[in-house]
Amino acid sequence: MRFLSSDPPGSQRLAGTLFLSMMMKVLLICMASCLLVVNGGDLINRCALAKILHEEDLDGFEGYSLADWLCLAFVESNFNTSKVNENVDGSFDYGIFQINSHYWCNDYLSHSENFCHMDCEDMLGPNLLPSIHCAKKIVSGSGGMRNWVEWRLHCSERPLSYWMTGCHLG
Incomplete structure (x- = not known):
């Protein structure tokens, strides 16, 4: 992300925090999807x-x-x-x-x-x-x-x- 010198102070930190928050949500969704796929059937040994x-x-x-x-x-x-x-x-x-x-x-x-x-x-x-x-x-x-x-x-x-x-x- 590119920030202009006219951006208010702290906006770079706020944008970084929002980006990390969004990435965590994506990661959680991906992990949950994997669990659903693994649990999608009843496997027997x-x-x-x-x-x-x-x-x-x-x-x-x-x-x-x-x-x-x-x-x-x-x-x-x-x-x-x-x-x-x-x-x-x-x-x-x-x-x-x-x-x-x-x-x-x-x-x-x-x-x-x-x-x-x-x-x-x-x-x-x-x-x-x-x-x-x-x-x-x-x-x-x-x-x-x-x-x-x-x-x-x-x-x-x-x-x-x-x-x-x-x-x-x-």
């Missing part, structure tokens, strides 16, 4: 998820290991239990396994077959049982985990044991 999946008897279910399930959850939602994604056909994918509203759950936004007989909203948040029960139904049908494109691309026929590294299920 990989090993905590492994334990829940183990308790729900998914290890070996339809021939898939816990590592398959962990890889699926990572590639679909990055372990975000509240993720919702809109697809080009107008349907939505919900939850940690990104289960599609057109076939598997009812989101009341478009026609749904609702093969899992549940609201899509039930698959969001920390209670993973609705997502697990629906995913088991999907995997039990034709195609198994191949129904998830991301699993086919990133998990199928790959070594996956590292997904369980450090996880103690006992």
Whole structure:
């Protein structure tokens, strides 16, 4: 800021104080925005998820290991239990396994077959049982985990044991 010699005494200090005050407000807004982004979803720890999946008897279910399930959850939602994604056909994918509203759950936004007989909203948040029960139904049908494109691309026929590294299920 440039001040003229005709500016009243102390105006330079006042302008500097106002500038700092404005910068502090901008900084606080930026920090608050970052917190909102970080808190934007419900993330679950990989090993905590492994334990829940183990308790729900998914290890070996339809021939898939816990590592398959962990890889699926990572590639679909990055372990975000509240993720919702809109697809080009107008349907939505919900939850940690990104289960599609057109076939598997009812989101009341478009026609749904609702093969899992549940609201899509039930698959969001920390209670993973609705997502697990629906995913088991999907995997039990034709195609198994191949129904998830991301699993086919990133998990199928790959070594996956590292997904369980450090996880103690006992």
